[in-house]
Amino acid sequence: MxxxxxxxxxxxxxxxxxxxxxxxxxxxxxxxxxxxxxxxxxxxxxxxxxxxxxxxxxxxxxxxxxxxxxxxxxxxxxxxxxxxxxxWPDEIDLNRAKEAKLRAERRLKGAEGNINEARAEMALRRSLLRIEVVEKYHK
Incomplete structure (x- = not known):
């Protein structure tokens, strides 16, 4: 069948x-x-x-x-x-994601060899994804 x-x-x-x-x-x-x-x-x-x-x-x-x-x-x-x-969107703390975005951006701007740049970039991508999911899809 x-x-x-x-x-x-x-x-x-x-x-x-x-x-x-x-x-x-x-x-x-x-x-x-x-x-x-x-x-x-x-x-x-x-x-x-x-x-x-x-x-x-x-x-x-x-x-x-x-x-x-x-x-x-x-x-x-x-x-x-x-x-x-x-x-899920309702599990994400929007304020925390925005704070993580700011921290990652500060780390990347001040990157003078004493930070892990790849890790900071990944943190920035994650925070941007979280912000997008909450702002576009949280009901």
């Missing part, structure tokens, strides 16, 4: 929790190679994720999260994401 369902199993695991475990019909993530949309029966693939907006779609319903680094494994009807961290 043919499987006519559009849904596939999605599991998102971070070090501190199982962020999402359920069925969905499409997800969108940002990888080192660019943005990727995934439907059921996608070719098997493993990719490196970069900080970006995660979209989980079920029909007309869409859930948004901030996804910070990780890996994705796609196996036809099952997708697993191992994320460094992942946050």
């Amino acid at each position: 043919a499987d006519n369902s559009k849904d596939f199993k999605l599991q998102i695991i971070s070090p501190d929790r199982i962020f999402f475990d359920g069925e969905t019909d499409m997800i969108e993530v940002k990888t080192t190679e660019g943005e990727m949309g995934i439907l059921k029966h996608h070719i098997p693939l493993t990719a490196i994720l970069t900080p970006g907006i995660l979209r989980i779609k079920n029909g007309s319903e869409e859930r948004i999260a901030a996804l910070h680094d990780g890996f994705i494994e796609i196996l036809g009807d099952r997708v697993t994401i191992l994320a460094e961290s992942c946050e």
Whole structure:
């Protein structure tokens, strides 16, 4: 019997929790190679994720999260994401994200060899992502 369902199993695991475990019909993530949309029966693939907006779609319903680094494994009807961290918009403290942005910008402006520039740039990207997710998608 043919499987006519559009849904596939999605599991998102971070070090501190199982962020999402359920069925969905499409997800969108940002990888080192660019943005990727995934439907059921996608070719098997493993990719490196970069900080970006995660979209989980079920029909007309869409859930948004901030996804910070990780890996994705796609196996036809099952997708697993191992994320460094992942946050729903209502879990993000906007004031804290704005403060982190300012700290990272100050570190980068004063970069004279005594700071880890890559780490400061990553902190800036994370804070900008958090701010975007809250300001655009928090209801």
